[in-house]
Amino acid sequence: MAVREALVVGLPVLATAVGGQGERAHDGLRLLPPDAPDALIAEHLAALPVRDTLTGESLPRAPRLWSLTTAWQRPGKRRVETLFVTANLNAGGAQRSLVNLVTQIAAQHPLAVAVCGETTQRAFADTLAQHGVETFRPTAQADPYALAESLLGWAGAHALRTLCFWNVDPKVKLLLARVAPAELRLIDVSPGHYAFAELDGVANFAAAIDLDVAAYYARLDVLVLKYHATDTPPCRRTIVIANGVATASRAAPAPAVPRFLVSGRIAPSKRLKTVLTAFAQVQRDQPTAELHLVGQAEARHAACLAELRVQASGLAVYFRGADPTMSYRCEPFTAAVVLGTHQGSPNAVLEAMAAGLPVIANASGGTGGIVRAGKTGWLLPEHCTAAELAAAMLESFAQPARSTFLGTAGRAYVRAHHDLEVMAARYLDLLKSPNPSRSR
Template identity: 30%
Template sequence: MPSFSPSTIVADDADTTGPDTHADATVSEGGRIRLLVLTDTSILSSGGSERFLRNLMARLPPERYRVVVVQLTDTTRAWSDTSLPDGIQHVQLRSLPIAAVYGLRGWLALRSLRRLVERGQFDIIQSQHEKSDLLNAFLPRTKGSVRISNRRDMGFNKSARLRFLFRFLNHRFDCVVAPAQPILSGLAREEDMQARRMLWIPNGVDTERFQPQPLSARRQTRLALGLAEDAIAFGCIASLTPVKRHCDLIEAFAQVHRQCPQARLLLVGDGPLREPITAQIEALGLSEAVRLLGSLPNVEGVLPALDAAVLVSSTEGMSNAVLEAMACGLPVVATGVGGNLQLVQHGISGLLVPAHEPAALAAALQHLIDEPLMRERMGASARARILREFSLDSMVHAFDRLYHRLLGRP
């Protein structure tokens, strides 16, 4: 089991530990880079931005990094419940739960983080998501340290007021990183972000963990999932939240199922819309054709059993779900938004459709059903592109180079 020690920072007056008695202070050992990561969500959850952070933190070389991750939420699951690589003793996980960054709780959180920064003497403070970015921006600067904002999506949760505020705060970051170029274009347009401060580092995928299965293993997996030999199985790996637009997918799949009764749809993920999604499935008479599998720790065991993957979000950064499906040799049907436009090459590795248009989505799904050779060709192209351009090693190496460049280290 990975050795990753969770603890909690209490954002109140009880936090009076001095710098000479704090056992968890990050000390520079042998020139290691001392990295503090702030994130709004629990990195133990199954979302794409959380998987990205786990992958990055786990693979930064422990002989060159000491890392503290502070998540602005409660730790809800044990590390034994997640699929993580071994050997991450160089990372400490902590929680600083706050509901909102404004008001008293936000001020207390900022004070606790200031004390942590003063004790830890971090070389780099990196944040992702809105609350973490705000706290990072307001933390005092220390000589020789750098600040990084890691923007993971198109900013669909940001209010107009918050976008306006970031116009005055973005200069406090030495670099803003994003996994998709449309995110950076949006920052330049809406938050007046300077091009010289921005950098594109695409997400990476573990191509050994996510890869096609041999035919015999694929048949066994399909049998375990209750898929018949002639079933055409589509899969959507996404949280059951409004932005993922499962309602459009189910409406489109209903049209497809009427023409192709052996079509099946597997939904992997959980979230607040589970009940209405279930109700929609039942209302359309799809209970036997659509299965909600919930959150799965071993999605790599399900993907190779599918015939194609689908993602119909109304907005998207750079989807790990799409990357992982492509790595497993699957063609992808996705909406033409955000990072999907960079990942899915229309007609080569999959099909792009407009967002909020179930009819166009149904036509794309039907096209894949009707053309099995095209599915195979697209899946092979998808796998080849991931190996060529989106490996996990390349992503980690890019961040490693960035950290050293910003610190002026070789």
């Protein structure tokens, strides 16, 4: 590590080719034989130029990697089989899926949930507490090394069998894959290409800890996808477990005026500017039309929310904030609108369909397998325009019989293919299966 750190900050290094030193290749590293005489070492040192400035590499330093290798070496008594690791418990689709899952299986499988970051609303945490699910924050620090060290220490102290990543900082995942013991099974539940791109985006960090992204996937025991995606990374085992939701007790009634729903996180990836542009066209044609946005923006997306409020000025757009209980599903809506980029198996789509709401969505990620044009909803091109969206919204109001048909068909489809109990049973089978034998 001393050699690595010196090279990263731009210092030339003179070292003997012992241990792993001989495997390093770097312009700033000069290797001498292990038995090099003092005179030869002095000669090389004297040949190094005196410099006024140092030019470091772009690679981040990894000064604490060595300490992680011992964090898990304090074995204790097993009382938890699986630790789910997530970024937060805010009102997002990934977090809702996690809460849906663990509350379903906690009585049958000993588990806990580690929440790495700040949580801005209490609803999901309260739900977990009501079901007796142990939830904790590994450390108050956002530093990925501190998080990985705490998680490994917890895993060792509880003789954990499985770490399951569920929407986690890619740096934390890389660190855990780098130093976790071979007997600790690693499962990554990935929404698809969005998560793959996140890992690719920290390639410098991966290089700094001597674990590239390909090696991360090779270390995984299971990669769980939400839909049958193409161009997935090569892993030891890849399976598909689609999201599941509970079917609403009754279908939502039809509204008297055009009334549209958008639910979920407020973020740039949700293409809400396109939705607002489309709604402006709808309102010009139907002045009584309304658009209800149910969801919240995280602090990092505050600017996005501010821009949307400016764009919505003068329109019948209602920013209603988060509603973790989903009480809005019982309200009369013409249709639910769901646009996105790199979608997985969107809960916003499934939850609307489960309530009998007609859905208008773009064919991003797994959405195209759920919303089928003319059969379970309106399916628009992945990069649809505001005009295309507006046309579908107007059509959903102008053709109430067709909307009712699509809402009923969508509800039946979710009940048959995206049932919450089926999803829970599949995860339970995976978590209860024996750990594969492997060597590191």
